[in-house]
Amino acid sequence: MSTPALSQPRAVDRAVHGAAGARALARATQAASQRVVGRYRYDRRADSWWWSPEMFALYGLPTDSPQPDTEMYLRYQYPPDRARVIEAISGACATGRSFALETRILRADGRERDVVLVGEPLADDTGVVLAVEGMAVDITECHPPGSPVERAHALETEVGQLRAAMASRAAIEQAKGILMLLTSCSDQVAFDLLAHISSHTHRKVRDVAQVITESATGQNRLPDDIRAIIRDACPPAKPLR
16 A cells, blocks of 8 residues: 655645644644543654554554554544545645644444544755654543634644644754763663753753754854753763854
8 A cells, every 4th residue: 555655755834724623633632631642653754653552552452563554554544534644644744734633543443433633744954844743632532612613712822832842842852862972871861861951050951952952063052051061971072062
């Protein structure tokens, strides 16, 4: 079966879907506060998927199952909804647009569930989409109350929060990788070091991550207080700017 993202990469169009997507996204955010959220990532170039343990549980699969491929992923989508899912993911890859849609899945045990699927494209510096990541929320027993107009009013807030959260996570992951190279530490220790720097310099973790990344790429000089803490953790092989 062909994958949803084999077309030639295109630059990111930062436009966001309108009120229909916003309403679904608002449902996702509200439902997420009441139930486990499955997370996923589709790597466009490798044509590979990563699912969190919660994502496997959502589909009624053992949490230690092999990571799915596109064919397996579509197999568990409700047949009439498969085209919509493919269109959403393909559109995210081709145009760089985020999406949020309400759809249905068929679990491994045959049960049908209502799910809100949210996706956010991740692009390189040139605007080419490299991956799509997001979440899936089971809303079968938790359809939020409120009129379409009320849910539409949540558009700007919910989309903004989602974008900010994903941008923050991307910055933190980059900074963690840099610290792991500098200090030869583990993923968790790198995050703990970020949190330690944040606490002692009175900066947000995301802001610390951003200045570390900018320093590593030569864009800015690392602030003295942050540089001192990193040197105390483990003097780097190469001097920090």
